[in-house]
Amino acid sequence: MAGNITQVVRDEAVRGARRVALLRSVLWRTLCLLVVATAVHAQTDAAKTFHNPLLPVGPDPWVVADNGFYYYMNSTGTNLTIWKTRDITDLAHAEKKAVWTAPATGPYAKDIWAPELHRFDGKWYIYFAADAGDNESHRIYVLENASRDPLAGSWIFKGKVADATDKWAIDATAFEDRGQKYLLWSGWEGDKDGEQRIYIAHLKDPSTIDSARVMLSYPKYPKELVGDLLDRPAIPHVSVNEGPEILQHGEDIFLVYSGSACWTDYYSLWVVRAKSGSNLLDPSSWSKYDHPFFQQNREGHVYGTGHNGFFQSPDGKEDWIIYHANSKPGDGCGDKRSPRIQKFGWNADGTPNFGEAVATGVSLEKPSE
DSSP: OHHHHHHHHHHHHHHHHHHHHHHHHHHHHHHHHHHHHHHHHHHHHHHTEEOSOSSSOOSSOEEEEETTEEEEEOOOBSEEEEEEESOGGGGGGOEEEEEEEOOSSSTTSEEEEEEEEEEETTEEEEEEEEESSSGGGOEEEEEEEOSSSTTSSOOEEEEEOOOTTOOOEEEEEEEEETTEEEEEEEEOSSSSSSBOEEEEEEEEETTEEOSOOEEEEOOOSGGGOOOBOTTOTTSOBOBOEEEEEEEEETTEEEEEEEESOTTSTTOEEEEEEEETTSOTTSGGGOEEOSSOSBOOBTTTTBEEEEEEEEEEOTTSOOEEEEEEEESSTTOOSSTTOEEEEEEEEEOTTSOEEOOSOOOTTOOEEOOOO
């Protein structure tokens, strides 16, 4: 009898051990499935998000969308490089190509700044500023390409784009309103540094100005007058309006420009407004706002927010701004500026609401598709 009881106990122990082993196996498999599901979910979330900056370096960023692709450019100093991607948040892995390199000498050999890619009348144009090695000789130049893809075909140098005064000029941008083309840029009133103003002129064609230049904005308000230069006693202060960009929304045309000097943390975005169809060469058609619309976020460690551009999400439902900024105060106007993007909305009065500059590393949802 004792033997039978012992056997029963042993059998129960074996069955218990098997049940425990089975339970452990089930629990382990469940845990593995949870880990895999969590990883897949995390990967899915990661695929839908991004964070700024898009590249470690990229001053004066510019984006244009065409035929299902985004084309991006920024200042390199020596050449004109185009990035091509379907995902603007993944510039780090985008195809890119240097489509033009500055000559060793000549009037447009040095300081290749703020290139912008535009498409007019079935052709591509790149506007950029360059000089002969001294800032005083900076002027605007343009190239043309008839290829459907701006990374293909041949880029033809069309020469300088200037009005009759042929004064110092940088940061060109171009746009159309009701069939008429215009060029905007930052320039000097005379022949000496000290103040940069925003000018507009009419374009006969994408490479030819056929009107007088008209001044639309000059540094006026305290927050756009920051620009001391402690290392240049001959010119101790420069007041700056530069980087003009056009944002068209309904019947409104917004000229969004960078105020204060780029070597300060106070580089910020300002707005001048006009109506579509008005005489855009008449300064009275434009109204300037007395405050910045986008500026540094000290708590978020974003400084010197400026020189922007605009684009829409692939589905056309979201408006986005691209701009450069520094991650530390005092980093100035050099190679620490990096490109960043964020979605923006609109105020009740029809003006753009760019919001607060998003802190570096914060996860953002990608543009809607």
